[in-house]
Amino acid sequence: MPDETSDTPETMPIEDYLAQGGMLTSPDNVPPRYRGELLRLMASFVDSELAGSAGFADVINEAPGIKERIAAARIVLEKADHAGRVLEIMGSFGADTARYAVHHPWSARLPRDADIAAERRGGDMRLSVLHYPLEGWIDAVAMNALMGRAVVIQLGELARVSYQPLAEVFRAILPREAHHAGLGLEGLKRIAGTEEGRRAAREAIAYWRPRVASSFGLAGSARYEKLARLGLRHTPNEALLAEWQAAVDAELAALTLN
Amino acid sequence: MARFHPLQVTEVRRETRDAVVVTLQPREDDRSTFRFTQGQYLTFRRMFDGEELRRSYSICAGLDEGVLRVGIKRVDGGCFSTWANEALQPGDTLEAMPPTGAFFTPLEPAVAKHYLAFAGGSGITPVLSVIKTTLSREPRSQFTLVYGNRHVCSIMFREELDDLKNLYLGRLSVLHILESEAQDIDLFTGRIDVEKCEALFRGWIDVKSVDTAFICGPEPMMLAVAAALRKHGLRDEQIKFELFASSQPGRARRKVVSESADRHATCEAIVTLDGTARSFTFPKAGQSLLEAALENRMDAPFACKAGVCSTCRARVIEGEVEMETNHALEDYEVRQGYVLTCQSYPLSDRIVVSYDQ
Structure with missing residues (x-):
């Protein structure tokens, strides 16, 4: 409800309001810079979910059993759905959502040994880790267990964003993404049941762990400071990364995969 | 992409000295397009001196009233709101986009919830829609409204709120906070700020019993109320905000590119x-x-x-x-x-x- 005013003439600059934890509620009351950063954040999430979903689609056929097949299919379905929900909010800012959803080949991947660090590539905003191809079932499960935990931690952070309609979507998505991470861990547990499985899983974890870690962004990031002032971030990259490392250490230790 | 549709003005009612309530009727074909949810708003467009202005105003009607109605308060220097307050008449046509906004919670007829709302000035507009709809659709729920204004005479929907209190006996309580007028109880004089919230939460409002809080008003009020509510244990997902822009930004004009280049x-x-x-x-x-x-x-x-x-x-x-x-x-x-x-x-x-x- 952007254009009404109260009898209380006292207002404040929107930047101060945001810096003090204020919430914005509609495309009409976001300032231009905020709009840009918010859309970028949403585009990054949408692209990552679409790329993640597309990458996992091929894995369905690698599943060793019905249960695993269903788990992989569920991840493909729900990540696409989550992208759709955030894309809908981008649509409220004028984005052509139908075109956006197909404007990029989401299943495209770089070579397995490409060295791109945390760089964004090509025409989309997916997290760099999602540029790497999955190689078979065990590799996919290991990636999903590690990335799943990262997504849960990153979504916990994003659920606090100062744009209320988006915060509400992230809060609704969070339990389902947590379930995806749980499916990954469950799959990893089954794989770790044999010596051969453990060996393959360790290898996959060694490949994915640094790549997932880099998806948390750089320590002491200047971008973080900018976003924090807008209420779009609340916990620094390095703190989220440390939280993830600790969670993953505990999960892998329980499966003797560390 | 959202499109504009014509709405016919069927009534313009003067609500206070500087606010009108406008009743609108969509074309037969557009009826479903303009079906709204409580707490949503409409975005209007109109040409002023050859320049298109877009302004959004909240719907004040409840879902069960069967009408589309918005409150428009005049803002100093505000082109659209001044025009609506001074020149808009029944029979005129306004162009609006379909209702939008998320200032509501799902209605659940069986629940018995306690809702708390804070409104500052014309921030009452979407809150009124939420109050009317909730009391009508959730017969066991109750509402507490804290409503800040400067004077008695500038209170929008004062009579309507009184009527609602009588209609839903015991289920709606309204606390008027008036900035510039002394009242019997000191607590009800002043602004809605952190101290005022703390005082209200001590004796008048049991925050522990609140399921969802709605806040609509100027930025400082929203910050103060949200901080007080959080301090008293409300989680983020229990607090619904609706912010209105305090300024009336004109259309952004780009600066002319310097002469040297072209x-x-x-x-x-x-x-x-x-x-x-x-x-x-x-x-x-x-x-x-x-x-x-x-x-x-x-x-x-x-x-x-x-x-x-x-x-x-x-x-x-x-x-x-x-x-x-x-x-x-x-x-x-x-x-x-x-x-x-x-x-x-x-x-x-x-x-x-x-x-x-």
Whole structure:
């Protein structure tokens, strides 16, 4: 409800309001810079979910059993759905959502040994880790267990964003993404049941762990400071990364995969 | 993409000295388009001196009233609100986009919830819609409203709130906080700030019993109320905000590009899309390359229009453009001539651009 005013003439600059934890509620009351950063954040999430979903689609056929097949299919379905929900909010800012959803080949991947660090590539905003191809079932499960935990931690952070309609979507998505991470861990547990499985899983974890870690962004990031002032971030990259490392250490230790 | 539809004004009721309540009727075909949820708003557009202004106003009607009604308070210097307060008449037509907004919680007829709302001035408008709908659709729920105004005479919907209290006996309580008028109880004089909230929560409102809180008002009030509610244990997901812009920003005009770069005020563009080249002329200032292409009925790709998603990327083959912002292209792409067309304004008199490369 952007254009009404109260009898209380006292207002404040929107930047101060945001810096003090204020919430914005509609495309009409976001300032231009905020709009840009918010859309970028949403585009990054949408692209990552679409790329993640597309990458996992091929894995369905690698599943060793019905249960695993269903788990992989569920991840493909729900990540696409989550992208759709955030894309809908981008649509409220004028984005052509139908075109956006197909404007990029989401299943495209770089070579397995490409060295791109945390760089964004090509025409989309997916997290760099999602540029790497999955190689078979065990590799996919290991990636999903590690990335799943990262997504849960990153979504916990994003659920606090100062744009209320988006915060509400992230809060609704969070339990389902947590379930995806749980499916990954469950799959990893089954794989770790044999010596051969453990060996393959360790290898996959060694490949994915640094790549997932880099998806948390750089320590002491200047971008973080900018976003924090807008209420779009609340916990620094390095703190989220440390939280993830600790969670993953505990999960892998329980499966003797560390 | 949301479109504008005509709405006929059927009633303009003066609510206070500087606020009107406007009843609107969609065309028969548009009835379902304008079905709304409590707490939503409408965005209107109107030309003023050859310039389109868009303004949003909250719906004050409840779901069961069967009408579409908005409250418009006059803002000093506000073009649209002044016009609506002084010149708008029954029989006029307004153009509006379908209702939008998320200032509501799902209705659950069986629940017995306690809702708490804080409204400042015309911030009452969406809150009134929420109160009326909730009391009607959730027969066991109750509502507490804390409503801040400067004077008694500037309270919007004062009578309607009194009527609601009588209609839903014991289920709606309203606490008026008046800034400039002394009242029997000191607590009810002043502004809605952190101290006022603390005092209210000590004796008048049991925050522990509150399921959901709604806040609509100016920024300082929203911050103060949210802080007080959080301190008393409400979680983020229990607090619904609706912010209204405190200013009435005019249409953003771009500065004219400096003389040195161009000889003409317009640019001739040759743009290739899907293998077809089209040429058109557009002004160097005020309109991005993307907007110009769209206006010339080119089906140019775009998504965020904020220089963010890079969907609108194209390659400049000849001539020079300037990007206002760029959050998506890497330096090496820019060096290759790629631009975000939604952020690009021509510097040269002629540009050749391709969306196909």
